[in-house]
Amino acid sequence: MGGVTVCVCSVTTYNPLRNSPQAPDREAKEQVFLLWAQRCRSSVDQRSAESRIVCRHRQTRVDPPQIAQSDILKELQSNAVASVGNYILGKTIGEGSFGKVKLGWHKLTSQQVAVKIVDKIHAPAVVREIDGWRALRHPNIAQLYEVLTTESKIYMVTEFVPGGEAFDMILRRGRMDDRSPLAKRLFRQVVEAVKYCHDKNLVHRDLKLENVMLTEDMGNVKLIDFGFTREVALPTQKQLLDTYCGSVAYAAPEMIIGKQYLGPQADIWSLGVILFTLVCGFLPFDDDSENEILVQKKIKELDYEMPEFLSDTCKDLIARILKLDPADRIALNDILHHPWFS
Known part of the structure; x- marks a missing residue:
């Protein structure tokens, strides 16, 4: 595998790497931890001079999905299915800095991927993320495969890790x-x-x-x-x-x-x-x-x-x-x- 692919079409593919998926009291404290998990996770948006807090609620978490081949086929046959480039987009499986993450899979190979979707207003920060991530090749770091862009969104196609957080x-x-x-x-x-x-x-x-x-x-x-x-x-x-x-x-x-x-x-x-x-x-x-x-x-x-x-x-x-x-x-x-x- 080579690098990260970046694409421009109606979808734009930006390609810094060329490495897309191939086509062809402990109990009490634990209760506190559980309660803490039910409220927002706080991450500080570095783009804000006020250090604006962006909250994420645990209630919206989706368990790691188990996708059968029959489910993929149903999605592919659906006229309402969302897609970008060569990827079908499925359920939201998480939140990242600046955007949400959806399960996806390649239309031809059915290879599962995670797709981080970010508004282009965050482009400067996302460019830094891509620039840093694209050079990383390590067995304990999820791989960035491909970056797709449309008029309003940036799609980062990454390795899907099925065990969850x-x-x-x-x-x-x-x-x-x-x-x-x-x-x-x-x-x-x-x-x-x-x-x-x-x-x-x-x-x-x-x-x-x-x-x-x-x-x-x-x-x-x-x-x-x-x-x-x-x-x-x-x-x-x-x-x-x-x-x-x-x-x-x-x-x-x-x-x-x-x-x-x-x-x-x-x-x-x-x-x-x-x-x-x-x-x-x-x-x-x-x-x-x-x-x-x-x-x-x-x-x-x-x-x-x-x-x-x-x-x-x-x-x-x-x-x-x-x-x-x-x-x-x-x-x-x-x-x-x-x-x-x-």
Whole structure:
């Protein structure tokens, strides 16, 4: 496979890559986590000087669809079916930064894809997303196949990951045992995907369980949604960023207080929140009152409790990641070699 395809027709195909699918108290805290999941997820739109909050309600989530070949045939035979380029568009399966995501499949091969649909008013941000995503080739990063444009919309055709969000897995099954090989493998894969991005001088800035997708067997992860990705200078140059973006519950304290920050260190903080939530079943800095200001206060004060049921090595790794001073946070290489993975 080569690169990303970008198309222009009545649909326009823009092709940066040429890689489209081929034709031919734990219980109480877990309850709080469930309640938190019922309300809006907050992500900060980097295009707004006011740091406008865009909310997404969990009630609108659609479970990962299981599409039979007969269902595809019915859709293809329907005159009312929506399509763009060579793709049939199906149900909405999620929300990404700046747009919704629909299930799709190729008209000739029936290959399933995920199609992110964005209004062209967000074109500057989407161009940054495409530019960052198109260069990424990693087994734990969902692949961007093709970009299609019409007069009003941009369609990003990406790899479909049928297992759904890791966030939803926690809602359905509860926390993962931190001693289990599966928990260690999944988190290692997330760290490896982030390290790969950093090695290419890209920071994600919206790392959260909602952007960690699971394969059908739930045994592997794929990182998605590069809407807040930013290219940064070489690590030795320590380029500072100043855009407050991502989701509050996963945001680093230096970002919340409005300081300039180092993108890689902010990503590492978010990895700590991901690990904590994965093995505890609730967010470290969530607040019972649903008050976002209090959540920010808890983050700034590093106000969280480490559950006793966690292993000592897991506690140590979380504590080494969640440091208020970015300079004190454990490096990605050191995370991957931490005794918890042994």
